[in-house]
Amino acid sequence: MVRLDDVALRYGQGPEVLSGVTSHLEPGSFHFLVGQSGAGKSSFLRLLNLGQRPTRGRLMLFGRDVARLGREDRALMRRRMGVVFQDFRLIGHLTAFENVALPLHLVGERPGAIDSKVSELLSWVGLADCLDALPATLSGGQQQRVAIARAVVGRPSLLLADEPTGNVDDRIAMRLMFLFEEMHRNGTTVVVATHNETLVGRFQHPRLRLEGGTLRLVPAEAAADGTA
Numbered sequence: 001m002v003r004l005d006d007v008a009l010r011y012g013q014g015p016e017v018l019s020g021v022t023s024h025l026e027p028g029s030f031h032f033l034v035g036q037s038g039a040g041k042s043s044f045l046r047l048l049n050l051g052q053r054p055t056r057g058r059l060m061l062f063g064r065d066v067a068r069l070g071r072e073d074r075a076l077m078r079r080r081m082g083v084v085f086q087d088f089r090l091i092g093h094l095t096a097f098e099n100v101a102l103p104l105h106l107v108g109e110r111p112g113a114i115d116s117k118v119s120e121l122l123s124w125v126g127l128a129d130c131l132d133a134l135p136a137t138l139s140g141g142q143q144q145r146v147a148i149a150r151a152v153v154g155r156p157s158l159l160l161a162d163e164p165t166g167n168v169d170d171r172i173a174m175r176l177m178f179l180f181e182e183m184h185r186n187g188t189t190v191v192v193a194t195h196n197e198t199l200v201g202r203f204q205h206p207r208l209r210l211e212g213g214t215l216r217l218v219p220a221e222a223a224a225d226g227t228a
């Protein structure tokens with residue numbers, strides 16, 4: 001699903017933010033992406049969501065070398081992903097409902113199915129009363145939940161979430177985690193970047209730990225016994 005072979009990333013002429021990253025994420029796997037602030041978590045996710053190109057090495061997604069993809073192939077590949085950006089990136093002139101419905105419109109889903117799926121999902125994340133609200137009228141935590149609903153509604157093959165519980169309380173964070181767990185159970189490959197070690201500790205998933213620009217895999221067992 002995701003394979004990185006000696007991948008590096010730098011911005012402009014700056015230092016390498018990621019260097020020599022080699023990793024393989026199996027289809028249907030769930031990984032937490034951890035590391036201190038500035039360690040490169042968002043940058044790593046940007047490589048995977050095709051927001052940045054590696055400056056060195058090879059990145060394979062869905063069995064394809066991303067360096068060889070044309071514009072159209074990149075767009076098609078993006079449609080197979082659900083992405084929760086740290087800054088949400090909701091469309092300002094669309095309501096919460098319309099933002100979440102967008103991926104379903106893009107794949108030609110029936111209007112009736114769109115209505116039920118979007119309403120159900122927004123209720124699950126606690127936003128049943130906000131369907132018609134514009135993003136600017138919502139709190140940060142509410143916007144984050146709309147962004148998560150938008151990322152998962154189309155049941156993507158790959159779900160990439162950058163600090164998806166950063167703006168919500170513990171109860172909502174657990175609810176959102178259950179949503180990611182459900183996606184995972186249904187075969188989605190999930191990567192969740194987070195600072196929230198308490199949350200990470202509650203789930204038996206391996207961690208990808210970024211440190212000094214390199215990535216280390218900490219298996220679930222080691223993560224659980226505190227040796228990570």
Ligand SMILES: Nc1ncnc2c1ncn2[C@@H]1O[C@H](COP(=O)(O)OP(=O)(O)OP(=O)(O)O)[C@@H](O)[C@H]1O
Pocket residue numbers: 011014017035036037038039040041042043044
């Ligand atoms: N667009 C950019 N241009 C230049 N440098 C950048 C850019 N984005 C990130 N960086 C640098 O890359 C490094 C890693 O940043 P990144 O945002 O990936 O870390 P992070 O682990 O996600 O941090 P946080 O947990 O605080 O969100 C930092 O030194 C940052 O300054």
